[in-house]
Amino acid sequence: MAEAPTGVQTPASAARHAAQRPPAGLLPASFRVTSRRRETRDTFTLELVPVDGGPEIRFEPGQFNMLYVLGVGEVPISISGDPGRPSTLVHTVRSVGAVTRALCALRKGDVVGVRGPFGSAWPVDAAAGHDVLVVAGGIGIAPVRPILHRVLAQRARYGRVVLLYGARTPADLLYTRDLEHWRSRLDAEVQVTVDSADRTWRGNVGTVATLIGRAPIDAEQATAFVCGPEVMMRFVAIALQQRGMAGRQIFLSLERNMTCAVGLCGHCQLGPYFVCKDGPVFDLPRVRPFLTVREM
Amino acid sequence: MKTRVFQREGLQPLLEALAEQFDRIIGPTVRDGAIVLDEIASDADLPAGWTDDQQPGRYRVGWRDDEAVFGFAAGPHAWKRFLAPPDVRIWTVRRDAGRLQFEPGRTVPRRDAFVGVRPCDLAALDILDRVYLQGPYVDPGYQARRQAIGIVAVNCTAPGGTCFCASMGTGPRAGAGFDLALTELVGDGRHEFLAEAGSARGEGWLDKVPSREASADDRAAAARALEEAAGRMGRRLDAEGLGDLLYDHLDHEAWDDVAARCLTCGNCTLVCPTCFCTLVEDRSSLGGESAERWKRWDSCFSREHSYIHGGYLRASGRSRYRQWMTHKLAGWHDQFGTSGCVGCGRCITWCPVGIDITEEARRIRGAEGTPAAERIRS
């Protein structure tokens, strides 16, 4: 008799004293805010380092962390920093609820809890050798920023690099310094558009989907990374396919109610997927059947 | 592995053998007009002579005309309440010396002997194992509790009106996953248990009970009783290809129909032996210097279940019932390699308006390959 089939591999007494420390991912670690920068009226970028100088959080572009504010709660926030600089965590947070409001109100020196990183990554390495088209809308620029860091750090590995970014108004644009920097490069194309603007705005007005038709990419072999409100992503996916891109060349990052971040709480489901662990990044064919079903 | 037969009187020595190795014995007992799962002090606490009548939206206990100890179907409690309790502290945090000190909620599990686990519920435990233990992240509390239990299963000879385990392939006979599995043989002046050991531990318990070798007749009698039980299931679910069928009909009108009846009360998710959704609740001290995070049972029938900033993704009852049923019968296969339904019938019995998952699945199936005229009649 090798072992009991009820899963009792150890004697009951040993099980009683078995270490109950949750594996990495279930218990937050303490991080200190080293910088807080106001991006827009309601959006801030925080930089965090481990309080105890503990192990840095290595992450892949597209992954997210769970940020916890003592006494308020925990929320999933995508990682927006440079994957080549994992010593500092960068998170851009928009104040839309109790926890994000508390996060945006943090000051330099304040301490938060961090679990992560979680979830699937943008297949940035797999896009090597081809054109990269990044399409972002609103706060959706935050989860794609690490793609640009990675691709521009290894610029020679890629074909043309294009960022199309849509926001509500010029005042809602995030990372304006980055945008200026990227735009000043001769080897990257940045196009920005807003939904409405006054006379002082000399750029594009219109939805980001309207920029796709003219994006300077070879649609047959490019990889598109798309992040923004779900409606916008649906329209962008249509425009990309009209451009001649196949579904498998298109990647989206989805947002659902991620509470545990490890596939155990059941909240973030979309059809057969747990968005927290099977996503948030999916290729279009995997999620296409569910994106147009209402209230899925 | 030993198979032996013991008399009705052998139950007490069996419980005593369990009491030596476990902190608690949990088993079926009659309370508040239902056969629930609770701590058992002796065999007198077991529901001897009791049975239940289960129909959609209806549950009543009553008397049997014999003294069978396990002559009833699955009650409102599922074993998940002991392994993944409704309210668990997952961490404590306090501000200390410029950092947040997080401490995991320690689980020093009680060693529980589960007595009277039905084959459907055994299948449910296997499913919960897949959820909590076999993914990239293990639930440490579940793991600790799970490792500390012993299981005396009881094969089902008294299926209820809402049972359909036979069509789900999970019962009425326990296949694996037990230390000991009993089949109650009652009638014609006989009241015995055929006991099959499933582990060395189970054999050890059996050794403490006066018993005899099981004869071919004993085995045949047990097989007959279970065969009869399989034929007496009140319901059946045709699970063949059901997952794809549901995904192909996410906009079927049947969802509107069930939504018109569903109260979105979440009873089905509470009684379901495999539903595992949880939410978290932060409880902080008045001074704000410390807090606790608790994990509580949640239900996909609550609006908040699908909250993302700005709104609720599943605002309608229609979408919430669809989420529950497609998760159970379709998504589960993709996520865990098994159906999420074991055919225990609890969701049918405890639905206040008697919504029947087997009937709802049949409606969707009716959409395919059935002439429209027939669809209208059914």
Place this chain on the structure above:
Amino acid sequence: MKTIDVLLAEHPFFQGMAPGYLEFIAGCGRNVQFEPGRYIHREGQEANEFYAIRHGKVALEIFVPGRGPTTLQTLDEGDVFGWSWIFPPYKWVFDARAVELTRAVAFDGVCLRTKCEGDAQLGYDFMKRFAQMVAKRLDAVRLQLLDVYGTVERR
């Protein structure tokens, strides 16, 4: 200097149009150029023309009292604008202003209308192109209307 029909053949709006038709309608067109900041047409003015942008950027604006001129949409190389010339009362509904130095082919509306009325085949081809462009523009504006990036605070 390229002739108008050659310029049109290069423009996405006229892509695939029979060369005979291109030549035919090129007769209604002329080359125009607008300095940055210059109005191309103003709300309420008579709509006599239709423009195919060859180069530059044009903002469609409306003046909102208290808020000033507000840009609704920008149009670039390869876009066309102006459809008020097709239907009575032939008046512009928005302002159009060159954001950058803009080169375009401007078509005389009366001339185009006359040609389309006279040759139903051409009229149909022309109107199909217009309908497709209008539908695309409408989809984009609908999406803009949704204000998808707006903050909705519920709890």
